[in-house]
Amino acid sequence: MVDESWSPPEVLVTVDLVILTLREASLHVLLVERGVEPYLGERALPGGFLNNAGEGIAEAAARELREEADLDGAQLHLEQLGTYGKPARDPRGRVISVAYLAIAPGLPEPVAGTDAAGAGWEPVEDVLAGRLGLAFDHRQIVADGVERARGKLEHTALATAFCGATFTIAELQQVYEAVWGVELDPRNFYRKVQKVPGFIESAGDERKATKGRPARLFRAGATTxxxxxxxxxxxxxxEERQ
Known part of the structure; x- marks a missing residue:
């Protein structure tokens, strides 16, 4: 029997962005200071509600990238991370968030969006360790984004998304060390990278170093x-090896 008195609950949809970059050889995430309730004054991921019924989820993510970080989604790695919908995750009601992971190298200092009092890059380690509290369930979303990046570095060429158009092997190693949170042996890392066909290719140039020999430059190869x-x-x- 159909309960004719039943009606679907009102559900609001937001997008949240885990934007990762390297700053001073350390993995950082973009956070905003909320300028509105709930959680006024607390740190949170950039994001917001869909503008209207005609806006797609991916379109909303690209719009929030532009508004919150002045970034073009077509110029960086952007992928859907997951959906978060626990009933009590947002005090405003039943709000489901679709989170996206964005990665780009050398991102500039951000400018706060319309509903944020401030914005800045914060070390991922401070978030994961709980030294920096976040609103809503955003700490879990950051943790999921970092773990996604860590896993994809093993099997895909995602690491090159943290680098510029050309890079050295040492700079690529810095990406792996920052995201994985471990120190790697340079010779072993170089040997492993060279064993992967199409991962990187020579850029046909060298970068002068202050000491020692100039470093060869590479670019991302065709292999994904x-x-x-x-x-x-x-x-x-x-740690035992060191």
Whole structure:
């Protein structure tokens, strides 16, 4: 029997952005200071509600990238991360968030969006360790975004999205170390990277160094899936080796 008195609950949809970049060889995430309730004055991921019924989820994510970070989604790595919909996650009511992961190298200082009092890059480690509290369930979303990035570095060429158009092997290694949170042996890393066909290719140039020999420059190759993969080392094992 159909309960004719039943009506679907009102559900609001937002998009939240986990925007990652490297700053001073450390993984950072873009956070805003909320300028409105709820959680006025607290840190949160940039994002917002869909503008209208005609706006798609991906379109909303691209719009929020422009408004919150002045970034063009077509110029950086952007992928859907997951959907978050626990009933009590937002005090305003039943709000479902579709989170996106965005990655780009060398991003500038951000400018706060329309509903934010401020914006800035914060070390991911401070968020994951709980030293920096976030509104809503945004700490979990950041953790999921970082874990997605860590896993994809093993099997895909995602690491090059953290680099500029050309880069050195040392700069690529910095990406892996920052995202994975471990130190890697340079010779071993170089050997593994060179074993992956199409991962990187020579840019035909060198970068002068203050000491030692000039460093060769590379660019991202055509391969998107790494075979063999660059397996993430266990941090405890790496500490024992050092």
């Amino acid at each position: 899936v790494l075979h063999p993969p660059l397996v993430r080392p266990d941090p405890a094992t790496e």
